[in-house]
Amino acid sequence: xxxxxxxxxxxxxxxxxxxVTLKLCLIIWASGILIGTxxxxxxxxxxxxxxxxxxxxxxxLSGVPILIxxxxxxxxxxxxxxxxxxxxxTAAFALSLxxxxxxxxxxxxxxxxxxxxYNLAAKVCGLSQKETFLxxxxxxxxxxxxxxxxxxQVTMLQLTxxxxxxxxxxxxxxxxxxxxxxxxxxxxxxxxxxxxLIICLPLNGIALWLKNKYTRDISEN
Amino acid sequence: xxxxxxxxxxxxxxxxxxxIDIKVEPGKITSLIGPSxxxxxxxxxxxxxxELPDTGSIFLDxxxxxxxxxxxxxxxxWPRVSVVFQQLFLWPHLTLRQNILLPLKxxxxxQHINELIxxxxxxxxxxxxxxxxSLGQRQRVALARALAxxxxxxxxxxxxxxxxxxxxxxxxxxLQTLKDKGVGILIVTHLLNFAQxxxxxxxxxxxxxxxxxxxxxxxxxxxxxxxxxxxxxxKAAT
Numbered sequence: 093x094x095x096x097x098x099x100x101x102x103x104x105x106x107x108x109x110x111x112v113t114l115k116l117c118l119i120i121w122a123s124g125i126l127i128g129t130x131x132x133x134x135x136x137x138x139x140x141x142x143x144x145x146x147x148x149x150x151x152x153l154s155g156v157p158i159l160i161x162x163x164x165x166x167x168x169x170x171x172x173x174x175x176x177x178x179x180x181x182t183a184a185f186a187l188s189l190x191x192x193x194x195x196x197x198x199x200x201x202x203x204x205x206x207x208x209x210y211n212l213a214a215k216v217c218g219l220s221q222k223e224t225f226l227x228x229x230x231x232x233x234x235x236x237x238x239x240x241x242x243x244x245q246v247t248m249l250q251l252t253x254x255x256x257x258x259x260x261x262x263x264x265x266x267x268x269x270x271x272x273x274x275x276x277x278x279x280x281x282x283x284x285x286x287x288x289l290i291i292c293l294p295l296n297g298i299a300l301w302l303k304n305k306y307t308r309d310i311s312e313n
Numbered sequence: 314x315x316x317x318x319x320x321x322x323x324x325x326x327x328x329x330x331x332x333i334d335i336k337v338e339p340g341k342i343t344s345l346i347g348p349s350x351x352x353x354x355x356x357x358x359x360x361x362x363x364e365l366p367d368t369g370s371i372f373l374d375x376x377x378x379x380x381x382x383x384x385x386x387x388x389x390x391w392p393r394v395s396v397v398f399q400q401l402f403l404w405p406h407l408t409l410r411q412n413i414l415l416p417l418k419x420x421x422x423x424q425h426i427n428e429l430i431x432x433x434x435x436x437x438x439x440x441x442x443x444x445x446x447s448l449g450q451r452q453r454v455a456l457a458r459a460l461a462x463x464x465x466x467x468x469x470x471x472x473x474x475x476x477x478x479x480x481x482x483x484x485x486x487x488l489q490t491l492k493d494k495g496v497g498i499l500i501v502t503h504l505l506n507f508a509q510x511x512x513x514x515x516x517x518x519x520x521x522x523x524x525x526x527x528x529x530x531x532x533x534x535x536x537x538x539x540x541x542x543x544x545x546x547x548k549a550a551t
Contacts, residue, residue, distance in 0.1 A: 212363065213402035217416035217462065218392040227415060231406045 093276055095283045102270050109266030110287070112180065116252045116262060119184045121245055124191025131192060132199025143200060150193040158254050162186050166258040183255035187248060194244050202233045239303035246295045250288070263287065314338055315394065315466045315497060317360050320369035322352075329355045330366065331521040337466055337497040342488060344508035345501045347518035348543060353501045354399065356518065357468050360499065361396045362387055373466075392416065395464035399471040399501075401455040403443040409454045410439045413461050429457045432487055434480075448475035456484065466497045473507055485511055505532055505547055517543075 099106060135143035153161075166182045206229060214224040256265035264284065271280040315337040322330040329352045337343055337360070345353050358364045362371065365387070366380045373390055403412050413426060430439055433453040438446045443454075452472050459467060473481050481504070488498055488511055502508050508515055509532050517525045517540050525537045535541050 209398070209400060209402040210404055213398070213404065214416075215389075216361065216363065216391045216394075216396045217458065218389070219416060223418075228404055232404070235406060 093274060093279060095279045095286070098270065098274070098276065098279050098283055102266075105266050105270065106263065106283075109261060109263035112260065113249075113252050113262040113264075116180065116184055116187070116255060116260070117249050120187045120191050120248050120252070123188040124195045124245070124248065125241075127188075128192040128195025129199050131196035132201075133203065135196055135200040136203035139204075143204075146193065146196055146200070150197050153190060153193055158186070158190065158251055159257065161190075162254055162258050179255070179258045179260045182258060183252070183260050187251055187255070190251070191244065191248050194248075195241065198237045198240050198244070199233075202237045203229075206233060235302070239299040242295050242299035242302070246292050246299070249291065249295075314372065314374065315360060315499075316370075316372040317356070317366075318370040318372070320356070320359055320366045320371070322355055322359055322364070322366050324355075329521050330359065332369070333518075333521075333523055335360070335516060335523070337468075337499045338514075339465065339497045340492055340495045341513040342492050342498045342500065342511050343514040343516060344512040345499060345516050345518060346503070346505065346508055347524075351518045352521040353518055354470055357396065357470055357499065357501055361394050361468050362390055363396065392459075392462035392464055394466045394468065395459040395462055396468045397455050397459045397470065397472050399474070401451050403451055403455060403458075405443050408440050408442055409435070409446065409450075412443070412454060413458045416458065416462055425463075426461055429460055432483070433457050434483065449477065449480060452476060453480070453484075460487075460491070464496065466499070467491065468499045468501075470501045471503065472500075473502065473504060481507060503547075505544070508532065519543075 093101070131142070131146055135146045162183060165186050166177075166179060170176060170182075210228050210232065211224055214228050219227070252262055253264045255262050256268065259265070267280050267284045271277050274280070317333055317335045320330050320333040320335075321328065333352075333356060335343075335356070345356065347353055355364070359366045360371065362378075365382065365384060368380050370380065371378045373394065376388060376390075378387065403409070404415070407415060410430075413429070417426075430436055433456065435450070435453055435457065438450055439454075443451055446454075452475055456469070456472055473484060476484065485507065488500075492498060492513075500508070500511065509529050512529065515527060515529065515531050516523055517531065517535075517537070519539050524539050525531050525535065531540065532544065535544060
């Protein structure tokens with residue numbers, strides 16, 4: 093049975109797993125980018141009240157392996173609280189948490205370290221604060237953080253694989269099930285690798301292209 | 314007229330400006346010279362009100378500020394008072410042409426902009442990004458960005474440091490044209506020759522104080538010993 097045959101034969105199962113992975117990804121990406129950007133923005137604006145606590149949480153999260161976080165949220169926490177939550181939502185929550193604080197770190201650090209001379213130049217040119225933010229700060233910061241932001245989103249996509257370990261029926265778990273039936277690990281996991289390559293490589297390529305194109309502009313001026 | 318009276322400014326407890334009196338008159342070029350760390354750039358930033366002095370007064374035509382004053386009490390003087398910094402600060406995400414056009418906010422006097430591009434010889438590189446041109450080319454663009462706004466007072470901080478003799482001459486000629494149009498110009502420079510050729514008034518600053526103020530003669534026959542020493546060091550170095 094070739095890779096192609098496996099994809100054709102188990103297309104329904106694979107498609108269902110793929111949809112779960114994509115749903116998970118969309119939730120993680122959207123919450124991370126939206127909430128993370130807001131948290132980063134307000135963290136830079138109110139450094140003491142929001143920025144510092146956010147950095148502390150981010151620091152703590154960076155020290156906790158994702159697997160432990162997932163397991164802890166799925167088993168002990170739910171046992172303590174005597175509740176049962178669909179593992180999909182537990183995984184979405186845990187990974188979103190990581191993404192939100194990751195994005196917030198990027199945004200806050202870009203805002204805090206933004207070269208003030210560009211604002212000064214805007215000031216003497218008579219640009220208002222709003223114009224300076226929209227036409228100078230935002231475009232420069234977007235270009236600056238875009239490569240790291242894309243890399244982070246690719247990492248989040250890859251981390252969705254861990255959701256299978258708390259029984260989320262995402263693509264990796266589906267692949268494991270198929271392999272348990274037909275025992276063709278090379279073909280099954282090759283198909284899975286191809287799927288991830290198709291999604292991750294272009295994103296990584298775009299991140300690299302953006303990095304080469306834009307970050308030089310700032311450092312060399 | 315842009316006037317600073319008894320201006321003082323401290324940074325972290327160190328007094329950088331110690332009671333400066335200076336005038337930037339419409340239709341005149343004033344050069345500010347002095348050794349490194351004498352407070353030239355600080356004075357320029359204070360006069361443009363990008364930084365506020367601790368004490369003293371600033372008069373800008375009919376407006377008068379007696380410091381200390383809260384920043385929100387200041388009527389922003391920019392771009393009526395325009396500054397070109399030593400580090401230039403061109404926005405890196407915009408082409409050089411966009412750098413000049415953005416502050417105009419859509420009110421584009423194409424003829425004026427094209428004239429500036431031509432006068433400052435920027436036609437060849439005007440559509441490139443700041444990181445794609447030399448420092449001398451960036452200096453000309455930064456100057457053009459300030460000039461496009463038709464300032465009444467122009468404060469320039471070492472804007473000729475990376476220019477060759479021919480380009481310095483171009484800038485010099487254009488500054489003379491602006492002066493004839495009534496623009497008041499203050500130039501911080503270490504090029505004594507440039508200061509001598511361009512200026513109506515020369516101000517020598519040392520350790521936050523004005524040591525001597527006068528015409529071109531203060532570079533030829535300085536009265537003050539400190540200036541004599543400074544000039545001899547500069548001449549020996551060049």
